[in-house]
Amino acid sequence: MSIGESVKRVDAYEKVTGRAKYTDDLCPRNALIAKVLHSTIANGWVKKLEIDEALKVKGVVKIVTCFDVPNYPFPTAGHPWSTDPKHQDVADRLLLNQRVRYYGDDIAAVIAEDEVAATKALSLIEVTYEELPPILDPKEVLASDTQPLHTAYPNNILAHTNYEVGNYKEAAKDTDLIWFEDEYATQIVQHCHIEPPVSFAYEENHRITVVSSTQIPHIMRRVISQALGIPFGKIRVIKPYIGGGFGNKQDVLYEPLNAFLCTQVGGKCVKLEISREETFHCTRTRHSISFKVKSGVRKDGRIVCRSMEAISNQGAYASHGHAIVANAVTGFRHIYQAEKAVKADAYTVFTNLPAGGAMRGYGIPQLAFASEAQMDDIAYKLNLDPIEIRKQNMMKLGYKDPFLGITCHSSGLEECIEKGRHYIDWDNKLKAYQNQTGPIRRGVGMAIFSYKTGVYPISLETASCRMILNQDGSIQIQLGATEIGQGADTVFSQMAADTIGLTLDRINIVSQQDTDITPFDTGAYASRQTYVSGMAVKETATLFKEKVIAYASYFLKLPSSNLDIKHNAIVHRTTNEVLIGMDALALEAFYSLDYCQHITAEKTIQCKNNTLSFGACFVEIEVDMPLAKIKVLDIINVHDSGVLINPQLAAAQVHGGMSMGLGYGLSEQLLFDAKGKPLNPNLLDYKLPTSMDTPDLMTDFVETVDPSGPYGNKSLGEPPAIPVAPALRNALLHATGVAVNDIPLNPHILFEKFRAHGLI
Template identity: 65%
Template structure:
């Protein structure tokens, strides 16, 4: 194998550097109608009436739809595989437009007009009457306020409460001589900030509704649209072109269900529904804010005797992915340090904030911050070595999670830690920085993580792939798995080429998904595609190769078993000399007057395993105490994602995740007006994501144990890089200043408060 593991350039790079790559908005035809959504200007209450007279008088208005007009159907939006078991189905708690207003910016009406200006003008002229209630913005308040539940199906505002216990926490914590450490940790609401906004356009063709959308999950969005409109799966067709980033936000049905409905209101004429940047912030999805309370009992030998966690997740207005995230978080708490008795308790709670959904690493950046901050709180109080303490307690090879049964099939975590520690000079610097004085102080910090690969056995893992041989010996490769910027198309091309014995230029990957013709796959999330969809590609390429060799065997009068394909040539197994080019076999197979055979292959992989990826971040920072600022001097992520398929795209994933992690740790949070629940920084100026100037040089390294369950020894990589960054920075701050901060972002406002409290500034 030579292609796998190389640094092959992206298959879509040329289209993307020339402007040829088409994204949803680039595909919209002329004469497309423009739809805009009217969002509520209260966070909690009811729409009681509309006055549409002035809006209708705007020239160019084609239709106005309100929450009183839409089908009386509640539907779920989460990008999960559907479950045929009612108990595991996503919560259906919203309509296309809602009379019951549950957040500031809820969708209550929509205008369809001939152009942007008419739509915007008409929207401004709609008058709304509300019955208004005070917004409930915190979990604490929501759990107390049951007078007017946010959803009548959940009278206590609790979406789901779950718990587990491994061993007996109470018994284990009674062991004599234990050290007790307790801490509370909070993470903020942040947003994905993909550069392409949420958008779609919809029209009717051949009696069905077609939605072209910037989505990570075309097949799932088809199912959701069919549920929302009360029509068959087959009545909906979703087309997904190139997308300008998703990071989990587009692992949800966003504009598609309403847009599918709107085109039916205007006789199937094309309708565009593109959110503004501000709407994308406030009216799509955000990352769940979580609060964790952790209690640990540690033996004098530095092992955990008992640990407990209480977790509270702020869901916002609608369920979306709901409890799955905080459940993932408290499961991650158990898996990372599976030692002693462990007790977990998690609540997901409705509030009148924007709906929280999936975002890169799905609850694990939240628990990663809390757990790794807590570990450093333990070592700073007990004097244990942070690396030694982690190594003693962390997951080892062969671990089987007692609840999910997910097994540690491979781990390079120790090697990751050693590599990172050497790079930064961790032990020596940590000692040196421990007792500094003066305004400028330096610190080093670290954090580790584990991350599952895909969603099995919690949910279905299935993927299909199709390959069709062309007459010139090249092949189309069609997958349901989606390219969202992470490089999926490139690694699938490499996998197919490697397996079939083709050179990568002979693989023509079809990037666009069209649910009418594309094989089924649930889509881009859970860092699952190289693992699950990769196996479907491998199986399909093997099947195609077998069929090519069967035909070649007939042409050459040889047993196909003796044949192989190397660099587009049919060869004797274990030999190099070409017997016949694949192109010649393909041409004969298509046009033979006696034995025409259109060679194609299609395979499904129904994955029934999972495996853990691991990694670590080491950071060195300089803290300016009077200025309350942190400067990152050096930062490195070392990942065990099994065997690396493509070195260049893998590095790119790590850099991007680290940058997002730096924002999560240092600058990013969404702010809300406590009186109205309105988002205050819903734009890229006031919301501080990392610019090129803010981002330091980022270092990425890998250790590569072969995972026995991955198609090419590979494991999750896309999401993990964000996880360890924020806690590593926080722990570096602890090393530098002795101040243990329990929340992020570590921005000047927070540091001023914390440094004042600690007496570092007056």
């Protein structure tokens, strides 16, 4: 068995030796270089672009401006297409925009023979703007009339939705209730994947090929087709290894522009690489969401009714639209079950800031900060153990969402909490750290979460897989599902090996996706791949095995029902006697003069199910009061993501997520001045934690067997990033008695809070 083993990553050798090929490694030597001119105002119009001087720069081939692009508005969100227009993403941008909506909007592009010429030409383009006052605060939009950013949204509200479970008004009449009403806010952060967005495009046989660092090659094909107004089939997208995405590359960013630029130079290869600085504010960010949370609680901690108002700052373009804050308020009703009623309102509001998009957790890191913070505020005030109040209210096995039908098929949440509690020595430290004084104080904090697996029933969930037998009995597997650093190639290989009866060394996975030849899959997002695409692997492997056994049955003259595949050989199903090796059988299948078959298998699955994974984070911190600085002494994430296909890779995922959570909780924030200009769009001023800032990251798992997962597994990719920030915030409350309701918990904010509380 390979599943459950911590086998080495199938791409480990390539990546460690630096030999793995990423997009830029594959770009032809003679590619032209494109660079984008960005708007230097946050709101207004480009009235004129003077390019004559720029065109004189030696090596400049062409300059394309916002006055030259086709009028095909297109969306950028990496969602499956829908044949129902009401479920299609908002198509609100052109390749280059005369109407600029944020500082950094794309207004022109230079194509040159090299980067120096392109950069020089950019600096020589003169832009005349008509400037409008920038709108930066969603609350201002909700409170007053603002000039619309998009004509289709006259009051700058992209969407407002609400729900109510039970009868909130009735429930709130209970006079025994103690009420908690608080506001929480999260900041704008950026994904900071190692490899910035990069692509190159060229024409071949009157079709456009785009090689890109993306999580979603098949979706990208569709979006480029929309943006250029040409059929899907005329676009080919190739995805090599990628240096991280975290959701930013679940948007289709600059590839449509890249494809268009290629058509403007007769189909020659054009490369468009986005710099780190551009990536910060010209791609996507995690939405800043502000929450009002109100809970009516009995004094024993039981929540009776609860409400939330969430306002999401969308920035200038819709991207994933309302989906992210909608996911946040859905998560609000999931993790804790109010006894009587829960309701929520969610707003997504356009502002003149960079567009928010998908980022690891899809609204749930924001939700968890607000919801988990208030749980500790309640516990603190009612003098309850934060663990006990959670256990009393949290989701139980069998829970079924009243709107979506999503069901809790398995839950190890209680065990996760117990493991964390034990590891951090919770009970002792909770007491020991009470009522501290002095400049250095310690605290423990924790937070929990639940997370869906894939996007059903909100969107389509489908995947296909193909397997190809080689002459030595080894196989190739091909999926549209993408390796984005998370180890997908490795776990898919393990799944295939086990299901067929081969050892892992007989599995070759084709890592690169190519929409011309790769089976369709919507891609890497929503922690869906091991669950949804894993089903395709399982069903394809089962079909493949049947086909191999059918050939063995012909060759061995034995009924299929007597045959099985084990350890790279056809064996007798009951006696396990080895009848013929897969290698010898494969040679026969390829070269038989009598009956020749090139055995392959392919299968589409459609997943009409979902399940919930869980976890908890426990931290111990030390607070330097005069410096207003938090030091993390110890941290552990404990996850229930069902059966682990590869425990070591699972732990690695958790490590990465925890690191993101630490940055989110303590230091990261993309800042803007009053005109919407980004203040720190670079890795020096944007405080991404380095290895020096990061404590040892401890991980543990509770392995449930989820009955809906193809191998008992469920989501893991995004969850680790969710509970860290609220656990830190709750530890700070424990250490100091100060409830900080905004992140990041950096010295700047802490200093103000401590001063306000008279602590310094």
